[in-house]
Amino acid sequence: MINIRKLIYPWRYLFLSLCCLLLITACNTLAPNTQSDNKSLKVATDPTFIPFEFQTPQGELVGFEIDLMRAIAQAVGLTVNFESLPFDGMISTLQAKRVDAAISGITITKERLKTIAFSRPYFKAGLAITVREDNQDIKDFNSLQEKKIGVQIGSTGADFAKTIPNAKIITYNSGPDFFQDLHNGNIDAVISDAFATLYAVKNGNLKGLKVVADLLTEEYYGIATPQNSPHLDAINKGIDIVLSNGTYKQIYQKWFNVEPSQLPVELPLK
Numbered sequence: 001m002i003n004i005r006k007l008i009y010p011w012r013y014l015f016l017s018l019c020c021l022l023l024i025t026a027c028n029t030l031a032p033n034t035q036s037d038n039k040s041l042k043v044a045t046d047p048t049f050i051p052f053e054f055q056t057p058q059g060e061l062v063g064f065e066i067d068l069m070r071a072i073a074q075a076v077g078l079t080v081n082f083e084s085l086p087f088d089g090m091i092s093t094l095q096a097k098r099v100d101a102a103i104s105g106i107t108i109t110k111e112r113l114k115t116i117a118f119s120r121p122y123f124k125a126g127l128a129i130t131v132r133e134d135n136q137d138i139k140d141f142n143s144l145q146e147k148k149i150g151v152q153i154g155s156t157g158a159d160f161a162k163t164i165p166n167a168k169i170i171t172y173n174s175g176p177d178f179f180q181d182l183h184n185g186n187i188d189a190v191i192s193d194a195f196a197t198l199y200a201v202k203n204g205n206l207k208g209l210k211v212v213a214d215l216l217t218e219e220y221y222g223i224a225t226p227q228n229s230p231h232l233d234a235i236n237k238g239i240d241i242v243l244s245n246g247t248y249k250q251i252y253q254k255w256f257n258v259e260p261s262q263l264p265v266e267l268p269l270k
């Protein structure tokens with residue numbers, strides 16, 4: 001005699017599998033603009049880097065690089081989903097491909113190019129020394145010897161500080177904290193990105209501090225991606241478009257009130 005139950009059970013699984021498949025297909029067709037599709041980029045940023053990226057008291061993410069990233073993506077038909085990450089974790093997150101890109105005043109360096117990729121440069125930057133307003137003796141690289149210097153972990157400022165003879169380097173997780181310590185007299189100087197610091201000093205966010213006029217380095221920021229990223233070409237194309245159609249200049253002037261610097265297409269780094 002044929003056992004009906006035994007006969008039906010295998011078909012039941014097939015039926016169930018077909019239903020699941022149908023459901024998945026339907027979901028994908030009805031909601032094409034979700035995270036996993038290639039129309040939207042997941043972009044990491046560290047929103048403690050005024051005015052490049054920061055949060056308003058209402059919690060809204062704003063800044064030069066927020067506007068710029070959105071404009072670049074829009075120019076090539078993409079949208080952006082920002083994800084906040086500490087600066088120090090950005091490179092490993094990119095290496096693990098947990099985000100599509102990162103924009104956070106990230107300097108293009110030879111060392112970093114060994115593990116991640118960068119777009120063409122979109123911002124001319126450089127390191128500067130910040131001291132208390134009444135400081136008279138720290139004026140240049142040589143006067144930093146044997147001083148207590150604050151830097152952000154994992155930054156180009158931290159790398160630079162290592163080259164100063166007999167300096168005592170104090171590292172900080174977040175940029176703004178070292179300025180507080182400098183103000184309190186716990187450290188003698190900070191080495192960090194000049195543009196961001198000048199902005200903060202000018203806009204009264206940093207009281208009692210001054211930036212030493214001469215820059216220590218010339219650096220360029222790039223949008224970082226994992227190596228062999230499928231999005232890098234589109235990002236570069238987006239930068240080309242916003243540079244040539246005036247959008248870049250408009251965003252630059254909105255945040256910095258000055259003409260943007262000339263940018264090279266490529267850096268002589270590799």
Ligand code: ARG
Pocket residue numbers: 046047048049087104105106107108152154155156157175193
């Ligand atoms: N330009 C420096 C670097 O690449 C520091 C950038 C700091 N950025 C930030 N979002 N805190 O190392």
